[in-house]
Amino acid sequence: MLPSPFSEADGLRKVSLAASLRIIGRGSLNWLAERPIVVSFEVTDACTCYCKHCDHGGPRDETRNLPPAEYRRYVQALRPCVVQVSGGEPLMRDDVAEIVRAIKPDSPVPYTILVSNWTLMTEPKYLELRDAGVDQFSVSLDFPDDRHDAFRVHPGLYRHLESLVPRLAALGHDDIVLNCCITSENVTEINALADKAREWGVNLCYSAYSARRTGCRDYFLSAPEQLMELNRQLDRVETRRDHTNWIVNAPTTLEATRQYFADGGAPGCTAGRRFLVVTADGQLQPCSMQFSRYPLEQRERMVREFSGANQCGECYVSIRSYLDKSFRQLLWENVSGFLSVSAKGN
Ligand SMILES: C[S@@+](CC[C@H](N)C(=O)[O-])C[C@H]1O[C@@H](n2cnc3c(N)ncnc32)[C@H](O)[C@@H]1O
Ligand code: SF4
Ligand code: SF4
Numbered sequence: 113m114l115p116s117p118f119s120e121a122d123g124l125r126k127v128s129l130a131a132s133l134r135i136i137g138r139g140s141l142n143w144l145a146e147r148p149i150v151v152s153f154e155v156t157d158a159c160t161c162y163c164k165h166c167d168h169g170g171p172r173d174e175t176r177n178l179p180p181a182e183y184r185r186y187v188q189a190l191r192p193c194v195v196q197v198s199g200g201e202p203l204m205r206d207d208v209a210e211i212v213r214a215i216k217p218d219s220p221v222p223y224t225i226l227v228s229n230w231t232l233m234t235e236p237k238y239l240e241l242r243d244a245g246v247d248q249f250s251v252s253l254d255f256p257d258d259r260h261d262a263f264r265v266h267p268g269l270y271r272h273l274e275s276l277v278p279r280l281a282a283l284g285h286d287d288i289v290l291n292c293c294i295t296s297e298n299v300t301e302i303n304a305l306a307d308k309a310r311e312w313g314v315n316l317c318y319s320a321y322s323a324r325r326t327g328c329r330d331y332f333l334s335a336p337e338q339l340m341e342l343n344r345q346l347d348r349v350e351t352r353r354d355h356t357n358w359i360v361n362a363p364t365t366l367e368a369t370r371q372y373f374a375d376g377g378a379p380g381c382t383a384g385r386r387f388l389v390v391t392a393d394g395q396l397q398p399c400s401m402q403f404s405r406y407p408l409e410q411r412e413r414m415v416r417e418f419s420g421a422n423q424c425g426e427c428y429v430s431i432r433s434y435l436d437k438s439f440r441q442l443l444w445e446n447v448s449g450f451l452s453v454s455a456k457g458n
Pocket of ligand 2: 161163167199
């Protein structure tokens with residue numbers, strides 16, 4: 113049976129049928145018009161953590177950050193069907209709820225995902241952001257215990273998540289997804305992270321480490337025993353799926369993730385064309401790891417110059433895994449993947 117984003121989640125409809133159709137409708141139009149399906153707004157370059165696998169970390173110059181009202185102009189011009197509000201650490205911006213309101217003033221489109229480490233998340237903030245229009249909270253978790261603090265260089269973070277995530281999940285909105293970036297350090301923990309998601313009552317999405325951000329290959333899986341462990345862990349993950357779609361990645365995405373590590377890369381990237389990044393100061397970038405920058409008005413030039421010639425296959429992060437597939441797959445698998453917290457009960 114084809115997955116559908118239209119069904120009920122434990123009696124709670126996360127995205128109404130009308131809203132789902134509008135999101136998919138806009139996605140289809142964008143696909144045909146070669147407009148981006150997903151836009152990731154990096155609303156700040158600063159961060160509360162210093163993660164070992166990332167090139168962000170600590171304070172940055174924030175004087176040139178786009179003010180909230182400017183985001184409306186970008187959404188009107190790019191017309192994405194899915195938006196990620198990311199960074200750096202987006203919750204470092206006191207006006208992040210205002211940004212979300214500017215992104216979706218009065219419409220269910222774009223479907224909006226806050227990608228955050230949750231160091232600064234509180235219950236009132238979560239409720240304020242939901243009210244502002246966040247549809248999905250993507251919370252990074254690399255280890256199912258306080259090794260997470262060491263990897264993110266943020267003492268006390270795991271304890272904070274352990275106390276907050278289950279409490280907010282118990283409110284019943286079913287909009288929290290743990291985001292686990294698979295590295296050589298946590299490959300043995302893939303199922304333990306799934307256990308944690310179950311224990312906390314939330315969903316889980318796997319992503320894959322790329323050495324492109326930092327140039328460090330130590331966290332990439334390449335040794336035969338690492339690849340065997342990855343396969344063992346993901347085989348078990350496949351047996352744990354159920355009708356609730358709590359494992360958000362499509363089976364084809366996890367299959368491609370294995371291939372990505374085995375091959376040392378993944379060709380066919382659509383950065384700039386199907387998805388793009390808006391930097392904190394308002395420039396367009398093809399992705400968060402390619403730094404050719406273009407003004408909003410020159411998106412077509414970016415597609416021509418960058419996307420048309422792009423040979424990079426150095427990551428398989430979720431934004432790619434959702435958008436490198438065929439149009440049909442996008443409609444029936446990828447979009448429902450993005451809306452997976454609304455796709456329970458298929
Ligand atoms: C760049 S962070 C920005 C949002 C927020 N600070 C957070 O950590 O969730 C977004 C995601 O990228 C992931 N990430 C960081 N470095 C990465 C890398 N080298 N390869 C793949 N994913 C990476 C993080 O684990 C996180 O889930
Ligand atoms: S992964 Fe996120 S939390 Fe970690 S340094 Fe990068 S931006 Fe900050
Ligand atoms: S594969 Fe694509 S998304 Fe990934 S770093 Fe290269 S250009 Fe960017």
